[in-house]
Amino acid sequence: MDKRSFLKAGHTPTLFAAFLYFDLAFMVWVLLGPLAIGISKDLGLTHAQKGLMVATPVLAGALLRLVMGVLVDRLSPKKAAMIGQIVVMGALAYAWLVGLHSFHDVLLFGVGLGVAGSSFAAALPLASRWYPPEHQGTAMGIAGAGNSGTALAALFAPSLALAFGWSNVFGLALIPLSIVFVVFCVVAKDAPGAPPAKTLAEYLKVLKDKDAWWFMFFYSVTFGGFVGLASSLVIYFNTQYGLDAKTAGYFTAACVFAGSLVRPVGGAVADRIGGVKSLSVMYVLAALFLSVVSIGLPTAWMALIAFVLAMLALGMGNGAVFQLVPQRFKKEIGVMTGLVGMAGGVGGFYLASSLGYSRELTGSYQFGFSVFAALALCALLGLTQVKKRWRTTWGASHLTSARI
Numbered sequence: 001m002d003k004r005s006f007l008k009a010g011h012t013p014t015l016f017a018a019f020l021y022f023d024l025a026f027m028v029w030v031l032l033g034p035l036a037i038g039i040s041k042d043l044g045l046t047h048a049q050k051g052l053m054v055a056t057p058v059l060a061g062a063l064l065r066l067v068m069g070v071l072v073d074r075l076s077p078k079k080a081a082m083i084g085q086i087v088v089m090g091a092l093a094y095a096w097l098v099g100l101h102s103f104h105d106v107l108l109f110g111v112g113l114g115v116a117g118s119s120f121a122a123a124l125p126l127a128s129r130w131y132p133p134e135h136q137g138t139a140m141g142i143a144g145a146g147n148s149g150t151a152l153a154a155l156f157a158p159s160l161a162l163a164f165g166w167s168n169v170f171g172l173a174l175i176p177l178s179i180v181f182v183v184f185c186v187v188a189k190d191a192p193g194a195p196p197a198k199t200l201a202e203y204l205k206v207l208k209d210k211d212a213w214w215f216m217f218f219y220s221v222t223f224g225g226f227v228g229l230a231s232s233l234v235i236y237f238n239t240q241y242g243l244d245a246k247t248a249g250y251f252t253a254a255c256v257f258a259g260s261l262v263r264p265v266g267g268a269v270a271d272r273i274g275g276v277k278s279l280s281v282m283y284v285l286a287a288l289f290l291s292v293v294s295i296g297l298p299t300a301w302m303a304l305i306a307f308v309l310a311m312l313a314l315g316m317g318n319g320a321v322f323q324l325v326p327q328r329f330k331k332e333i334g335v336m337t338g339l340v341g342m343a344g345g346v347g348g349f350y351l352a353s354s355l356g357y358s359r360e361l362t363g364s365y366q367f368g369f370s371v372f373a374a375l376a377l378c379a380l381l382g383l384t385q386v387k388k389r390w391r392t393t394w395g396a397s398h399l400t401s402a403r404i
Contacts, residue, residue, distance in 0.1 A: 011130045015142055017188035018127040021081055022146025024180045025119035027153045028088055028173055029057055032110060033231040034157035034252070037238050037245040038166040039106065047239070049103055051356015054231040055349045056110030061117015062345020068121035069338020070203065076190045077126035081119065085181050088116045089174055096171035117227075117345060119146075121338040128326050128333055129191035140326065141267025141319040147260035150230040151253045158234070158249035203335050212336065214386055215325055216343035218279065221379045222317035224347015225286060225372060229311065230256045231352045236365060241300035251304050259311030259318075266319025274403040275324040276387045282317035283380040286310055290373035294366045327404065328394050347375075 032039070033054045040050045071080035091112030100106050127143035160169045206212050233255055237248035270278040289310035297303045321340070329336040351372050358368035391404055 011189060011191070013187045014130060014189050014191075015127050015139060017184050018123040018143040019146050020180050021085070021184050021188075022119055022123040022143060023149040023152070024146075024177050025085070025088065025116040025123075026146055026149030028092065028149075028177065029061055029113055029116040029119075030054070030150045030227065030231050031113060031153050031157060031169070031173065032057060032106070034154045034234050034245075034249050035161055035166045035169060036235050037158070037248070038161050039100070042166075043100075043103055043106070045103060047360040048356045050235055051232070051353045051359070053103070053106050053110065054235065055228075055352035055356075056107050057113040057117060058227055058231055058345050058352055059349035060111040060114020061120075062114075062342045062349060064114050064118035065121040065341040065345060066335075066338045068118040069335045069341075072122055072125050072338070073335060077122045077129070078184075078188050078190050081122035081126065081188070082181075082185065084115050084119055084122060085177065085184070088113070089177055089181070091115070092170045092174050092177070096167060096174070099167055118338075118341075120341040120344075124322065124337050124341075125333050126188060126190070128337075129193075133327060133330075135271070138264065138268045138271055140322040141264030145260055145263045147226065147263055147315065147318070148257060149260075150227065151256035151260060154230070154234060154249045154256055155253035156249075158245040162246060206329070206332050206335055206339065211328055211386075211390075212339060214382060215321065215328070215336070215340050217382060218379050219318070219321045219340045219344040220347030221372075221376050222279075222282065222286070222314050222321055223341075223344030224349075224351060225290070225376070226256075226259050226311060226314045226318060227345065227348035228351025228355075228372075229307065229314075230259075231348065232355050233307065236355065237300060237303070239359065240365060241303070243300060251300065254304060255307045255311045258308045259315030262312055262315040263319040266316030267323050268319075269316065270320040270323035271403065275320045275327075276383060276390065276404060279317055279320040279324075280380060280383055280387075282313045282320060283376045283383070285313035286317065287373045287376035287380070289313065290369050290376065294369035294373060296364065296366050324390075324404065328390075 036050055036054055045053065068080055068084060091109060095109050100109055123143055123146060124140055127139050131139040157169055160172055233252040234248045237243045237251050238245065289306050292306045293303060297306060325336055325340060326333055355365050355368040359365050
Protein backbone atom coordinates (compact mmCIF):
# COMPACT_ATOMS: atom_id res chain seq x y z
CA MET A 1 0.00 0.00 0.00
CA ASP A 2 1.25 3.49 -0.84
CA LYS A 3 1.33 5.28 2.52
CA ARG A 4 1.21 8.75 0.97
CA SER A 5 -1.75 7.74 -1.16
CA PHE A 6 -3.58 6.50 1.93
CA LEU A 7 -2.91 9.70 3.89
CA LYS A 8 -4.16 11.83 1.00
CA ALA A 9 -7.22 9.67 0.35
CA GLY A 10 -9.18 10.30 3.54
CA HIS A 11 -9.33 12.42 6.69
CA THR A 12 -6.69 11.34 9.19
CA PRO A 13 -8.00 13.35 12.20
CA THR A 14 -11.41 11.69 11.85
CA LEU A 15 -9.80 8.26 11.55
CA PHE A 16 -7.85 8.98 14.74
CA ALA A 17 -10.97 10.21 16.53
CA ALA A 18 -12.93 7.13 15.44
CA PHE A 19 -10.17 4.91 16.83
CA LEU A 20 -10.09 6.74 20.18
CA TYR A 21 -13.87 6.63 20.55
CA PHE A 22 -13.98 2.95 19.62
CA ASP A 23 -11.07 2.14 21.96
CA LEU A 24 -12.56 3.69 25.09
CA ALA A 25 -16.06 2.40 24.29
CA PHE A 26 -14.74 -1.15 24.04
CA MET A 27 -12.79 -0.72 27.27
CA VAL A 28 -16.06 0.04 29.06
CA TRP A 29 -18.07 -2.56 27.15
CA VAL A 30 -16.18 -5.53 28.64
CA LEU A 31 -15.48 -3.94 32.02
CA LEU A 32 -17.55 -6.51 33.93
CA GLY A 33 -15.25 -9.31 32.77
CA PRO A 34 -12.08 -8.09 34.54
CA LEU A 35 -14.15 -7.14 37.60
CA ALA A 36 -16.12 -10.41 37.61
CA ILE A 37 -14.04 -12.12 40.29
CA GLY A 38 -14.67 -9.41 42.88
CA ILE A 39 -18.29 -8.83 41.89
CA SER A 40 -19.18 -12.53 41.90
CA LYS A 41 -17.50 -13.00 45.30
CA ASP A 42 -19.40 -10.10 46.89
CA LEU A 43 -22.74 -11.06 45.33
CA GLY A 44 -22.32 -14.84 45.65
CA LEU A 45 -22.79 -15.68 41.95
CA THR A 46 -22.71 -19.18 40.46
CA HIS A 47 -20.58 -20.16 37.45
CA ALA A 48 -23.60 -19.79 35.15
CA GLN A 49 -24.44 -16.38 36.62
CA LYS A 50 -20.85 -15.23 36.13
CA GLY A 51 -21.01 -16.31 32.51
CA LEU A 52 -24.32 -14.52 32.00
CA MET A 53 -23.03 -11.40 33.76
CA VAL A 54 -20.10 -10.93 31.38
CA ALA A 55 -22.18 -11.99 28.37
CA THR A 56 -25.07 -9.54 28.95
CA PRO A 57 -23.20 -6.38 27.81
CA VAL A 58 -22.07 -8.32 24.74
CA LEU A 59 -25.63 -9.28 23.78
CA ALA A 60 -27.00 -5.81 24.57
CA GLY A 61 -24.26 -4.25 22.49
CA ALA A 62 -25.08 -6.62 19.65
CA LEU A 63 -28.76 -5.70 19.58
CA LEU A 64 -28.13 -1.99 20.09
CA ARG A 65 -25.73 -1.90 17.15
CA LEU A 66 -28.72 -2.16 14.87
CA VAL A 67 -30.25 0.86 16.63
CA MET A 68 -26.97 2.72 16.33
CA GLY A 69 -26.82 1.87 12.64
CA VAL A 70 -30.24 3.46 12.15
CA LEU A 71 -29.11 6.58 14.05
CA VAL A 72 -26.01 6.77 11.85
CA ASP A 73 -28.17 6.82 8.73
CA ARG A 74 -30.80 9.16 10.20
CA LEU A 75 -28.48 11.64 11.90
CA SER A 76 -24.78 11.12 11.10
CA PRO A 77 -22.00 8.89 12.44
CA LYS A 78 -20.62 11.70 14.60
CA LYS A 79 -23.95 12.68 16.18
CA ALA A 80 -24.90 9.05 16.80
CA ALA A 81 -21.53 8.43 18.46
CA MET A 82 -21.93 11.45 20.73
CA ILE A 83 -25.36 10.27 21.88
CA GLY A 84 -23.96 6.84 22.66
CA GLN A 85 -21.07 8.26 24.66
CA ILE A 86 -23.39 10.38 26.81
CA VAL A 87 -25.60 7.36 27.63
CA VAL A 88 -22.60 5.23 28.61
CA MET A 89 -21.16 7.92 30.86
CA GLY A 90 -24.56 8.22 32.52
CA ALA A 91 -24.68 4.46 33.20
CA LEU A 92 -21.19 4.49 34.70
CA ALA A 93 -22.02 7.45 36.91
CA TYR A 94 -25.14 5.70 38.21
CA ALA A 95 -23.28 2.46 38.99
CA TRP A 96 -20.54 4.42 40.76
CA LEU A 97 -22.79 6.70 42.83
CA VAL A 98 -25.72 4.36 43.55
CA GLY A 99 -23.96 0.99 43.39
CA LEU A 100 -24.79 -2.54 42.24
CA HIS A 101 -26.32 -4.62 45.02
CA SER A 102 -27.73 -7.71 43.29
CA PHE A 103 -27.38 -9.94 40.24
CA HIS A 104 -30.40 -8.13 38.79
CA ASP A 105 -28.64 -4.76 39.22
CA VAL A 106 -25.56 -6.09 37.46
CA LEU A 107 -27.58 -7.34 34.49
CA LEU A 108 -29.34 -3.99 34.11
CA PHE A 109 -26.00 -2.21 34.27
CA GLY A 110 -24.72 -4.66 31.65
CA VAL A 111 -27.46 -3.46 29.30
CA GLY A 112 -26.25 0.12 29.83
CA LEU A 113 -22.70 -0.93 29.01
CA GLY A 114 -24.09 -2.52 25.86
CA VAL A 115 -24.51 0.98 24.43
CA ALA A 116 -20.70 1.18 24.43
CA GLY A 117 -20.63 -2.01 22.39
CA SER A 118 -22.90 -0.39 19.81
CA SER A 119 -20.10 2.14 19.11
CA PHE A 120 -18.97 -0.20 16.37
CA ALA A 121 -21.89 0.88 14.18
CA ALA A 122 -20.89 4.55 14.43
CA ALA A 123 -17.08 4.46 14.47
CA LEU A 124 -16.64 2.32 11.37
CA PRO A 125 -18.98 4.28 9.04
CA LEU A 126 -17.44 7.51 10.34
CA ALA A 127 -14.06 6.30 9.09
CA SER A 128 -15.21 4.26 6.09
CA ARG A 129 -17.07 7.07 4.32
CA TRP A 130 -13.85 9.06 3.95
CA TYR A 131 -11.90 6.35 2.04
CA PRO A 132 -12.04 4.84 -1.49
CA PRO A 133 -12.43 1.07 -2.07
CA GLU A 134 -8.70 0.32 -2.39
CA HIS A 135 -8.06 1.67 1.13
CA GLN A 136 -11.13 0.31 2.93
CA GLY A 137 -9.37 -2.62 4.59
CA THR A 138 -6.63 -0.42 6.04
CA ALA A 139 -8.97 2.37 7.17
CA MET A 140 -11.48 0.00 8.73
CA GLY A 141 -8.65 -1.95 10.32
CA ILE A 142 -7.19 1.16 11.97
CA ALA A 143 -10.56 2.33 13.25
CA GLY A 144 -11.44 -1.21 14.30
CA ALA A 145 -8.17 -1.53 16.24
CA GLY A 146 -10.17 0.18 18.98
CA ASN A 147 -10.81 -3.43 19.97
CA SER A 148 -7.62 -2.89 21.99
CA GLY A 149 -9.78 -1.13 24.56
CA THR A 150 -10.81 -4.57 25.78
CA ALA A 151 -7.16 -5.15 26.70
CA LEU A 152 -7.02 -1.88 28.64
CA ALA A 153 -9.91 -3.10 30.77
CA ALA A 154 -8.19 -6.43 31.49
CA LEU A 155 -4.86 -4.72 32.18
CA PHE A 156 -5.97 -2.01 34.59
CA ALA A 157 -9.40 -2.85 36.03
CA PRO A 158 -8.33 -5.71 38.37
CA SER A 159 -5.48 -3.64 39.88
CA LEU A 160 -7.72 -0.60 40.32
CA ALA A 161 -10.38 -2.79 41.92
CA LEU A 162 -7.84 -4.09 44.46
CA ALA A 163 -6.69 -0.56 45.26
CA PHE A 164 -10.01 1.30 45.32
CA GLY A 165 -12.82 -1.30 45.25
CA TRP A 166 -14.55 -2.57 42.13
CA SER A 167 -17.45 -0.10 42.34
CA ASN A 168 -15.05 2.86 42.21
CA VAL A 169 -13.58 1.57 38.96
CA PHE A 170 -16.77 2.78 37.26
CA GLY A 171 -16.10 6.32 38.47
CA LEU A 172 -12.44 6.17 37.43
CA ALA A 173 -13.47 5.05 33.94
CA LEU A 174 -15.37 8.31 33.52
CA ILE A 175 -12.10 10.27 33.46
CA PRO A 176 -10.68 8.95 30.15
CA LEU A 177 -14.18 8.72 28.66
CA SER A 178 -14.82 12.41 29.30
CA ILE A 179 -11.48 13.41 27.78
CA VAL A 180 -12.08 11.35 24.65
CA PHE A 181 -15.60 12.74 24.35
CA VAL A 182 -14.21 16.29 24.16
CA VAL A 183 -11.51 15.30 21.67
CA PHE A 184 -14.06 13.48 19.54
CA CYS A 185 -16.43 16.45 19.44
CA VAL A 186 -13.62 18.76 18.33
CA VAL A 187 -11.69 16.55 15.88
CA ALA A 188 -14.16 14.20 14.16
CA LYS A 189 -15.91 15.29 10.97
CA ASP A 190 -18.62 13.55 8.96
CA ALA A 191 -17.63 12.79 5.37
CA PRO A 192 -19.36 14.79 2.62
CA GLY A 193 -21.83 13.10 0.33
CA ALA A 194 -23.35 10.75 2.89
CA PRO A 195 -26.13 8.52 1.49
CA PRO A 196 -29.70 9.62 2.29
CA ALA A 197 -31.52 8.11 5.26
CA LYS A 198 -33.40 4.91 4.53
CA THR A 199 -36.95 3.91 5.36
CA LEU A 200 -37.67 0.89 7.57
CA ALA A 201 -38.59 -1.08 4.45
CA GLU A 202 -35.18 -0.35 2.98
CA TYR A 203 -33.47 -1.61 6.12
CA LEU A 204 -35.47 -4.82 5.97
CA LYS A 205 -34.69 -5.12 2.28
CA VAL A 206 -31.02 -5.63 3.09
CA LEU A 207 -31.95 -8.77 5.01
CA LYS A 208 -33.40 -10.25 1.82
CA ASP A 209 -29.91 -10.32 0.36
CA LYS A 210 -28.25 -13.63 1.23
CA ASP A 211 -24.81 -12.01 1.27
CA ALA A 212 -25.90 -9.97 4.28
CA TRP A 213 -26.56 -13.19 6.19
CA TRP A 214 -23.23 -14.66 5.12
CA PHE A 215 -21.35 -11.64 6.41
CA MET A 216 -23.30 -11.75 9.65
CA PHE A 217 -22.36 -15.41 10.13
CA PHE A 218 -18.70 -14.86 9.24
CA TYR A 219 -18.38 -12.01 11.71
CA SER A 220 -20.25 -13.86 14.44
CA VAL A 221 -17.31 -16.26 14.46
CA THR A 222 -14.36 -13.87 14.15
CA PHE A 223 -15.58 -11.00 16.31
CA GLY A 224 -17.78 -13.25 18.42
CA GLY A 225 -14.74 -15.33 19.31
CA PHE A 226 -12.68 -12.24 20.03
CA VAL A 227 -15.13 -10.44 22.33
CA GLY A 228 -16.38 -13.65 23.93
CA LEU A 229 -12.85 -14.56 24.97
CA ALA A 230 -12.06 -10.98 26.00
CA SER A 231 -15.07 -11.05 28.34
CA SER A 232 -14.41 -14.53 29.77
CA LEU A 233 -10.68 -15.16 30.04
CA VAL A 234 -10.19 -13.46 33.42
CA ILE A 235 -12.78 -15.83 34.89
CA TYR A 236 -11.29 -18.77 32.96
CA PHE A 237 -7.70 -18.24 34.13
CA ASN A 238 -8.89 -17.68 37.70
CA THR A 239 -11.16 -20.73 37.85
CA GLN A 240 -9.18 -23.15 35.67
CA TYR A 241 -5.65 -22.38 36.86
CA GLY A 242 -6.16 -20.56 40.16
CA LEU A 243 -4.58 -17.28 39.06
CA ASP A 244 -5.44 -14.24 41.17
CA ALA A 245 -7.52 -11.46 39.61
CA LYS A 246 -4.51 -9.25 38.81
CA THR A 247 -2.48 -12.00 37.12
CA ALA A 248 -5.54 -13.30 35.27
CA GLY A 249 -6.09 -9.75 34.02
CA TYR A 250 -2.53 -9.56 32.71
CA PHE A 251 -2.90 -12.90 30.91
CA THR A 252 -6.18 -11.76 29.39
CA ALA A 253 -4.69 -8.41 28.35
CA ALA A 254 -1.91 -10.21 26.48
CA CYS A 255 -4.47 -12.25 24.54
CA VAL A 256 -6.68 -9.28 23.75
CA PHE A 257 -3.80 -7.01 22.73
CA ALA A 258 -2.72 -9.65 20.26
CA GLY A 259 -6.17 -9.88 18.70
CA SER A 260 -6.86 -6.16 18.58
CA LEU A 261 -3.51 -4.88 17.35
CA VAL A 262 -3.47 -7.18 14.33
CA ARG A 263 -6.88 -6.05 13.10
CA PRO A 264 -5.32 -3.29 10.93
CA VAL A 265 -2.82 -5.88 9.70
CA GLY A 266 -5.72 -8.15 8.78
CA GLY A 267 -7.33 -5.31 6.83
CA ALA A 268 -4.09 -4.41 5.05
CA VAL A 269 -3.38 -8.06 4.17
CA ALA A 270 -6.91 -8.39 2.84
CA ASP A 271 -6.38 -5.28 0.71
CA ARG A 272 -3.26 -6.89 -0.74
CA ILE A 273 -4.24 -10.56 -1.26
CA GLY A 274 -8.04 -10.37 -1.06
CA GLY A 275 -10.45 -10.68 1.85
CA VAL A 276 -11.64 -14.17 0.96
CA LYS A 277 -8.17 -15.74 0.90
CA SER A 278 -7.11 -13.96 4.08
CA LEU A 279 -10.29 -14.89 5.94
CA SER A 280 -10.04 -18.55 4.88
CA VAL A 281 -6.60 -18.88 6.44
CA MET A 282 -7.74 -17.17 9.62
CA TYR A 283 -10.66 -19.59 10.09
CA VAL A 284 -8.34 -22.58 9.80
CA LEU A 285 -5.94 -21.16 12.39
CA ALA A 286 -8.71 -20.11 14.79
CA ALA A 287 -10.31 -23.55 14.66
CA LEU A 288 -6.93 -25.20 15.24
CA PHE A 289 -5.95 -23.21 18.32
CA LEU A 290 -9.42 -23.27 19.90
CA SER A 291 -9.34 -27.04 19.46
CA VAL A 292 -5.97 -27.14 21.23
CA VAL A 293 -7.47 -25.18 24.15
CA SER A 294 -10.46 -27.50 24.26
CA ILE A 295 -8.32 -30.52 25.20
CA GLY A 296 -7.49 -28.89 28.54
CA LEU A 297 -3.86 -27.73 28.65
CA PRO A 298 -1.97 -28.54 31.87
CA THR A 299 -0.52 -25.08 32.61
CA ALA A 300 -1.73 -21.50 32.38
CA TRP A 301 1.29 -20.51 30.28
CA MET A 302 0.51 -23.14 27.66
CA ALA A 303 -3.10 -21.96 27.57
CA LEU A 304 -1.90 -18.36 27.23
CA ILE A 305 0.15 -19.20 24.13
CA ALA A 306 -2.78 -21.05 22.53
CA PHE A 307 -5.20 -18.20 23.28
CA VAL A 308 -2.80 -15.57 21.92
CA LEU A 309 -2.49 -17.51 18.66
CA ALA A 310 -6.27 -17.95 18.45
CA MET A 311 -6.81 -14.24 19.09
CA LEU A 312 -4.27 -13.31 16.41
CA ALA A 313 -6.28 -15.32 13.89
CA LEU A 314 -9.63 -13.94 15.05
CA GLY A 315 -8.33 -10.35 15.10
CA MET A 316 -6.98 -10.57 11.56
CA GLY A 317 -10.24 -12.20 10.52
CA ASN A 318 -12.14 -9.18 11.84
CA GLY A 319 -10.11 -6.92 9.59
CA ALA A 320 -10.66 -9.20 6.59
CA VAL A 321 -14.45 -9.28 7.00
CA PHE A 322 -14.61 -5.50 7.00
CA GLN A 323 -12.44 -5.27 3.95
CA LEU A 324 -15.23 -7.11 2.14
CA VAL A 325 -18.40 -5.56 3.63
CA PRO A 326 -17.94 -2.01 2.23
CA GLN A 327 -17.27 -3.43 -1.24
CA ARG A 328 -20.54 -5.34 -1.29
CA PHE A 329 -22.76 -2.87 0.60
CA LYS A 330 -21.25 0.56 0.05
CA LYS A 331 -24.60 2.37 -0.04
CA GLU A 332 -25.91 0.46 2.95
CA ILE A 333 -22.73 0.60 5.03
CA GLY A 334 -24.48 2.18 8.03
CA VAL A 335 -27.15 -0.47 8.44
CA MET A 336 -24.81 -3.28 7.38
CA THR A 337 -22.25 -2.26 9.97
CA GLY A 338 -25.05 -2.44 12.53
CA LEU A 339 -26.28 -5.83 11.31
CA VAL A 340 -22.86 -7.43 10.98
CA GLY A 341 -21.74 -5.96 14.28
CA MET A 342 -24.92 -7.24 15.90
CA ALA A 343 -24.16 -10.74 14.65
CA GLY A 344 -20.63 -10.48 16.00
CA GLY A 345 -21.97 -9.55 19.41
CA VAL A 346 -24.43 -12.44 19.35
CA GLY A 347 -21.52 -14.77 18.68
CA GLY A 348 -19.66 -13.25 21.64
CA PHE A 349 -22.69 -13.64 23.88
CA TYR A 350 -22.99 -17.30 22.90
CA LEU A 351 -19.34 -18.04 23.65
CA ALA A 352 -19.20 -16.14 26.95
CA SER A 353 -22.46 -17.53 28.31
CA SER A 354 -21.87 -21.09 27.03
CA LEU A 355 -18.51 -21.27 28.82
CA GLY A 356 -20.22 -20.52 32.13
CA TYR A 357 -22.96 -23.07 31.54
CA SER A 358 -20.42 -25.62 30.30
CA ARG A 359 -18.47 -25.25 33.54
CA GLU A 360 -21.59 -25.53 35.71
CA LEU A 361 -23.11 -28.51 33.89
CA THR A 362 -20.01 -30.56 33.02
CA GLY A 363 -17.38 -29.26 35.45
CA SER A 364 -15.23 -28.10 32.53
CA TYR A 365 -15.02 -25.27 30.01
CA GLN A 366 -13.74 -27.50 27.25
CA PHE A 367 -17.05 -28.36 25.57
CA GLY A 368 -17.76 -24.66 24.94
CA PHE A 369 -14.40 -24.20 23.21
CA SER A 370 -14.93 -27.30 21.06
CA VAL A 371 -18.28 -26.08 19.75
CA PHE A 372 -16.85 -22.69 18.81
CA ALA A 373 -13.94 -24.31 16.99
CA ALA A 374 -16.50 -26.30 15.00
CA LEU A 375 -18.31 -23.05 14.13
CA ALA A 376 -15.07 -21.67 12.69
CA LEU A 377 -14.85 -24.69 10.39
CA CYS A 378 -18.48 -24.19 9.36
CA ALA A 379 -17.67 -20.58 8.48
CA LEU A 380 -14.74 -21.79 6.36
CA LEU A 381 -17.05 -24.15 4.46
CA GLY A 382 -19.54 -21.32 3.90
CA LEU A 383 -16.84 -19.00 2.60
CA THR A 384 -15.63 -21.68 0.22
CA GLN A 385 -19.18 -21.98 -1.11
CA VAL A 386 -19.69 -18.28 -1.88
CA LYS A 387 -16.25 -17.09 -2.97
CA LYS A 388 -16.61 -18.00 -6.66
CA ARG A 389 -19.93 -16.16 -6.96
CA TRP A 390 -18.52 -13.11 -5.19
CA ARG A 391 -15.49 -12.94 -7.47
CA THR A 392 -17.59 -13.14 -10.61
CA THR A 393 -20.32 -10.67 -9.56
CA TRP A 394 -19.82 -7.65 -7.26
CA GLY A 395 -16.14 -8.48 -6.69
CA ALA A 396 -15.21 -8.82 -10.35
CA SER A 397 -12.12 -6.87 -11.41
CA HIS A 398 -14.06 -4.71 -13.88
CA LEU A 399 -16.41 -3.53 -11.11
CA THR A 400 -13.98 -2.70 -8.30
CA SER A 401 -10.34 -1.84 -7.81
CA ALA A 402 -10.26 -3.75 -4.53
CA ARG A 403 -9.08 -7.36 -4.29
CA ILE A 404 -11.81 -9.74 -3.24
